Amino acid sequence: MNLRELVPGWQDLALCRHYEHGGIGTFYNTSPDKTELAMMRRVCGICPAQPDCLAVAMLEERDMGKSSRFGFRGGFTARERYALSKRWRYNDEGGRSDG
Numbered sequence: 617m618n619l620r621e622l623v624p625g626w627q628d629l630a631l632c633r634h635y636e637h638g639g640i641g642t643f644y645n646t647s648p649d650k651t652e653l654a655m656m657r658r659v660c661g662i663c664p665a666q667p668d669c670l671a672v673a674m675l676e677e678r679d680m681g682k683s684s685r686f687g688f689r690g691g692f693t694a695r696e697r698y699a700l701s702k703r704w705r706y707n708d709e710g711g712r713s714d715g
């Protein structure tokens with residue numbers, strides 16, 4: 617996926633907008649407990665915006681180290697996204713390919 621393929625207005629499809637975890641289109645809970653994390657994973661698992669949400673998160677964070685990332689976005693914790701970033705390569709249009 618690259619940024620040109622994002623669904624316009626994907627944030628409007630974000631299921632997390634209906635939950636009280638702050639932010640629009642993303643969960644910005646930096647330290648969820650087990651119950652919250654399980655709920656977030658379930659919501660992200662059925663969210664129609666998940667591919668776009670994850671793509672944007674990965675692009676925004678692509679030059680960030682592990683400790684600079686926060687929040688639960690696109691179905692992944694900050695630590696999980698960091699691990700994903702080690703396997704992804706990005707092109708100039710914001711696209712990715714598995715490395």
Ligand code: SF4
Nearest residue numbers: 630632660663666669
């Ligand atoms: S994938 Fe998860 S964090 Fe991203 S918009 Fe959907 S519900 Fe929110």
